[in-house]
Amino acid sequence: MYKHLLVLFTVFLQGWTSQASNVPAGKASHVLPREVAGTDITGRPGDKIDLNLEFKDRFGETRKLQDFFIKDRPVFISMVYFNCPGLCNIHMNGVFEALDSPFFTLTPGEEYTWLSISIDPKETPDLAAQKITSYQKIAKRPEAIEKAWHFLTGQPSSIKSITQQLGFNYKWDEITKQYVHAAAVYSLTPDGVVSQVHSNVSFSPRTLKLSAIEASKGAVGNYKDLFLYYCYELNPNTGQYTLVATTLMKFGGLITLILLALFLGPVWLKEFKK
Numbered sequence: 001m002y003k004h005l006l007v008l009f010t011v012f013l014q015g016w017t018s019q020a021s022n023v024p025a026g027k028a029s030h031v032l033p034r035e036v037a038g039t040d041i042t043g044r045p046g047d048k049i050d051l052n053l054e055f056k057d058r059f060g061e062t063r064k065l066q067d068f069f070i071k072d073r074p075v076f077i078s079m080v081y082f083n084c085p086g087l088c089n090i091h092m093n094g095v096f097e098a099l100d101s102p103f104f105t106l107t108p109g110e111e112y113t114w115l116s117i118s119i120d121p122k123e124t125p126d127l128a129a130q131k132i133t134s135y136q137k138i139a140k141r142p143e144a145i146e147k148a149w150h151f152l153t154g155q156p157s158s159i160k161s162i163t164q165q166l167g168f169n170y171k172w173d174e175i176t177k178q179y180v181h182a183a184a185v186y187s188l189t190p191d192g193v194v195s196q197v198h199s200n201v202s203f204s205p206r207t208l209k210l211s212a213i214e215a216s217k218g219a220v221g222n223y224k225d226l227f228l229y230y231c232y233e234l235n236p237n238t239g240q241y242t243l244v245a246t247t248l249m250k251f252g253g254l255i256t257l258i259l260l261a262l263f264l265g266p267v268w269l270k271e272f273k274k
Contacts, residue, residue, distance in 0.1 A: 041184045043167025047194040049077075053161055055117060055152035058129035065162075068113050068150065069190050074215035075113045076208070077186045079168045081120040081179055082131045082151065087201065091183040092116060094202035096135050099144045104205035109147030112212045116149065119163060119170055119179060121156045128153055166194070187211040 051066040069075055078095060080088040098104055099114065106112050118128070128151035139145050154162075163170065170181035185198040185208075195215035198207065 039169050039171055039180050039182055041167060041182050041197060041199055042169060043165075043184075043186065043194060043197050045194050045196055047165060047167060049162055049165045049188070049192045049194075051192045053154075053158045055154040055158055056125045056128075058125050058132055058151050060125040063152070065115075065192070068115060069188075069192055070113075072190055072216050073111065073113055074190065074195070074212045075115060075188045076212075077115045077117060077162075077166065077188060078184070079119050079163060079166065079170075079181070080116050081118045082123055082127050083120065085178065087181070087183055091201045092131075092135075094200070095149075095185070096139070096145070098203045098205050098208050099149060100139050100141050101205045102141070104144075104209060106209055106212055108141075108144040108149075111216075112148060114149045115152060117152045117154065117159075117162065119159055119168075119181065121154065121159055123153045125153055167197075187215045189215050189217070 049065065051064065051069055053065050054062055055065070057063050078091060080092060082088070095114065095116070099108070132145065132149065132151045135149075136142050136145050162168075166186055168181070168184065170179050172178075173180045182199065183201045185200070185203065187195045187198070187208075189195050196211050198211065
């Protein structure tokens with residue numbers, strides 16, 4: 001029962017903290033349960049990570065983060081651990097469902113990269129390989145998993161550095177013998193700057209696509225994707241992109257003016273010549 005409550009508290013941690021951050025001065029704010037206190041997400045857009053940090057990929061090769069940040073390609077990072085019995089599995093399943101969805105139309109390995117980095121220094125490349133293989137076996141789009149999703153493990157120093165730089169706070173719980181942490185996905189620009197922080201365990205393909213477009217400053221996606229990006233805005237409370245009515249109205253007004261010019265232009269020109 002204790003374990004289930006701990007996982008439940010962690011799932012809702014970000015909702016509690018985001019609401020608390022909006023409480024006006026002088027008013028009471030939420031008090032987090034002791035079990036999850038100090039494990040909130042404090043990272044913000046604009047934070048930068050050290051791309052020289054080293055981790056091992058699932059093949060046991062030492063890789064610098066710089067190896068995954070290429071040209072105009074945005075990078076998603078989720079901090080997890082592969083032996084996690086609760087929240088991490090829910091989170092990674094959410095990532096898998098989004099990447100494997102036919103609605104997530106960005107080209108894997110070319111228009112985005114996804115890094116799942118373990119916070120547990122005891123975890124090995126072999127475990128990372130087993131984890132990603134389990135997803136490849138059930139994927140409808142295995143190329144998306146193979147080309148774009150990388151599972152990394154690292155030494156304590158590298159793990160400490162990247163979690164601090166991302167504002168990803170966690171702690172070890174001696175009672176459950178588990179790490180206590182929240183869930184978040186960070187979208188980063190090609191030069192390692194945090195573009196957005198999505199605090200959630202599941203993600204719509206549209207949200208991730210728009211986040212990638214924003215992080216790449218429009219370098220990925222087609223014209224339809226770019227149009228959607230300009231019509232949607234990230235809601236910081238939900239971590240989802242929502243339709244902005246005013247922007248849509250501006251586009252509608254512009255289209256109306258263009259159509260009027262096309263239909264009435266010849267008439268005006270004829271009258272002008274008279």
